[in-house]
Amino acid sequence: MPHLLRQNLLLPASPTVTLYDPRTHLRHLPPAYNTAQTPYSRDKDFAPQLRYHLELPRKSKLRPCKIIFVGDCAVGKTAIVNRFCYDKFQSNYKATIGVDFELENFNILGHNFSLEISFYRWDTAGQERFKCIAGAYYRNANVIVATYDMSKRESLNSAKRWLANALNYNTGQQPLIFLVGTKSDLLTKEEFMSMERVAGGAASELQAEYWSVSARSGYKITEFFQRLAALAFQTNVLQQLKALNATATQQPVQTDKSQTFDLRRYFSGASRKQKSGCAC
Ligand SMILES: Nc1nc2c(ncn2[C@@H]2O[C@H](COP(=O)(O)OP(=O)(O)OP(=O)(O)O)[C@@H](O)[C@H]2O)c(=O)[nH]1
Secondary structure, eight states, X not given: XXXXXXXXXXXXXXXXXXXXXXXXXXXXXXXXXXXXXXXXXXXSSOOHHXXXXXXXXXXXXXXXXXXXXXXSTTSSHHHHHHHHHHOOOOOSOOOOOSEEEEEEEEEETXXXXXXXXXXXOOSSTTOGGGGGGHHHHHTTOSEEEEEEETTOTHHHHHHHHHHHHHHHTTTTSOOEEEEEEXXXXXXXXXXXXXXXXXXXXXXXXXXXXXXXXXXXXXXXXXXXXXXXXXXHXXXXXXXXXXXXXXXXXXXOOOSOTTSOOOHHHHHHHHHHHHHHTOOO
C-alpha cells in the first residue's frame, strides 16, 4: 500500500474518492421516451460487444461527446441544460449571446465519459458577428438536439429547419438525433397528447428519438440526459471497436486462416508481453 511521509509520520495515502451520483452513474441503457418509437436501441441493456470491448486491456481513451442544441430563440434550450446541470430554473428570459457551453461528466459502466453541451444563437439582429463561428459550432457534432416549444406549434417546423441546417455541417458522420418538445407544463392533458402525436410523427420522419420535457417541473429531464449520454457512449465505444477490428484485420497475426481472429486473445497477449518486458 502506498504511503506518504507527512510530518515524519507514515500515513496511508488517502484513497481516490469518486462520489456516486445516481443521475450520472449508469450501469444499464436507460429506455427511450417511447420504446415503441425510436430509431435507436430498444434493448434494456448495452450491446454485449460493448461490455466485451470495455474489458480489453488496450482500448483508447473515450473522446468527449459534442452535443449541440438547436431551435428557435426562447424555446427553452438553456433551461433544459440548467435544470439538468444545476437543478435550477429561471422564469425570466435572458437571451443567449453567441455560444453557451456546459460540461457534464458521466460514469458509465465504470468509465468516465464527458458531455460537452453547447447552445448557440446567431439569427437575431445585432449578432451577425457570431455567424462566422456557426460552422465551428455545428461541425463534428456527435449528438444534435432539435428543440421546439410544445406551446408554440410553429416552432416544430422551425426545429426541422434548424436540424437540417445542423446536419448540413455533419454530412460525413451520423450524429444521434433527438427531437425534444419543451415546456410541457404549459399544456393541458389533451393539448399535450395532441402535440405529442404530431411531434412523434415528425420525429419518425426525421429519424430522431422523441422526448417531451419540462425544465420548470423537471419532467423527464434526467431521463432524457441519461438516455442521450448512454446512447452516445455506446456509439462511441462501438465505433472504437470497429476501428480496432479494422486495424487488426489489416495486420494479420495468425497464419492459419481457418481460425477466426480473436481480438481479446490478441490484446491480452500483447499486454502480457509488455508487462514481462519481452522485447520480441
Ligand atoms: N413554463 C415554462 N417556461 C419555460 C420552460 N423552459 C423555459 N422556459 C422559459 O422560456 C423562456 C426562454 O427560455 P430559455 O431557456 O432562455 O430559451 P433558449 O432557447 O435558451 O433561448 P435563447 O437564449 O434565445 O436561444 C424563459 O423565460 C424560461 O423561463 C419550461 O419548461 N416551462
